[in-house]
Amino acid sequence: MHLTREDLKKMHRVRRLNLINGISGIKPANLIGTKSKSGIPNVSIFSSIVHIGSDPGLIGFITRQSGDVVRNTYNNICQTGHYTINHIHESFIENAHYTSAKFDAEVSEFEQCYLTEEYLYKFPAPFVGESKLKFGLKLVEEVNIKSNGTKMIIGQVQEIILPENCLDDKGYLRLDKLSDVGIGGLSSYYNLRRIKSFPVAKVGELPEFGGER
Amino acid sequence: MHLTREDLKKMHRVRRLNLINGISGIKPANLIGTKSKSGIPNVSIFSSIVHIGSDPGLIGFITRQSGDVVRNTYNNICQTGHYTINHIHESFIENAHYTSAKFDAEVSEFEQCYLTEEYLYKFPAPFVGESKLKFGLKLVEEVNIKSNGTKMIIGQVQEIILPENCLDDKGYLRLDKLSDVGIGGLSSYYNLRRIKSFPVAKVGELPEFGGER
Secondary structure, X not given: OEEEHHHHHHOOHHHHHHHHHHOOOXXXXXXXXXXXXXXXXXXEEEOOOEXXXXXXEEEEEEEEXXXXXXXXXXXXXXXXXXXXXXXXXXXXXXXXXXXXXOOXXXXXXXXXXXXXXXXXXXXXXXXXXXXXXXXXXXXXXXXXXXOOOEEEEEEEEEEEEOOHHHEXXXXXXXXXXXXXXXEEOXXXXXXXXXXXXXXXXXXXXXXXXXXXX | OEEEHHHHHHOOHHHHHHHHHHOOOOEEOEEEEEEOOOOOEEEEEEOOOEEEEEOOEEEEEEEEOOOOOOOHHHHHHHHXXXXXXXXXXXXXXXXXXXXXXXXXXXXXXXXXXXXXXXOXXXXXXXXXXXXXXXXXXXXXXXXXXXXXXXXEEEEEEEEEEOOHHHEOOOOOEOOOOOOEEEEEOOOEEEEEEEEEEOOOOOHHHOOOOOOOO
């Protein structure tokens, strides 16, 4: 099946949305926790979280600020400068999914979606109690994307909370031991089974690929 | 286990790299195909591909341009304005992984890693023959990330090639039917099993969460 740019333009809006949201492959499933200056907490699901750098630890996500839609996560981060990212596990995918409904700013998605608002180590933004791997970030950069008016919000990792037994002996995270999930498109959830880890790839140490593809 | 910013600073470089590369959760596994102006093809694995928008279809990825490391993918995209993104399936994860070795610019990673260089529908950049879902992009924006000198490269989707049977009746992609994989950290590969799809979340249509978390 071959679709051109013209086919995409003519496609029904919802089908295009589903297709284009899916073609980048599996996406990470995280909840972002924030609090407004006036103290109202917010938690919302994001699939656009992306690694930017390791030293210092920088993580980005994409947010749309279009028209009359109020983006509480973005507004709260601008107001307080802090937020949390919390992995979603298989046990609460439904609760996590429904945080994407358009709740009013004065409503707590934690309460509405039965997720636990948790404050740890004096970090100013709420963590998700159900999440085993979570980290607190400080806003460091807001990047405007001219092509469609979205923004990438970049934060520096301040605190990481994780269960010790999700790290293997090399310090690699075992996402399967966390029962982490991934998101396909806008609303499909996948669980993960680890296949294999490879060493860092070096030109002089390529495996023999003969007939393997 | 609780790690502060100071703990991260003091951590061994490789352990920090492994940890911070993993904490965003599962990442998409894709190969980017390019060709230099002088005709040398390149293919390289990327886990930082992120959805930016659906209409038009815009996809970003992060690239580092630091020091003396030549980034052939980036250079080729600047030279020609076109590139391809190709899903990685379980059958060729090892071939795909080893494209991350630092090959010289005049070497074809397709040849070195036994992947098939494929040209389709007169698109100017090479696709990966082994990949069932792949799309061609035109460079539209290059965004500088000041915090660490990386860039986000944004392309507009021009052509999509996919097997018809990987779409369900709602137009959702079935990543499991494609045998797609995800990446954890720098070098762990996971396969995907679909758990569930939920409807678009609406405030008036929340499920009953009682005791579910």
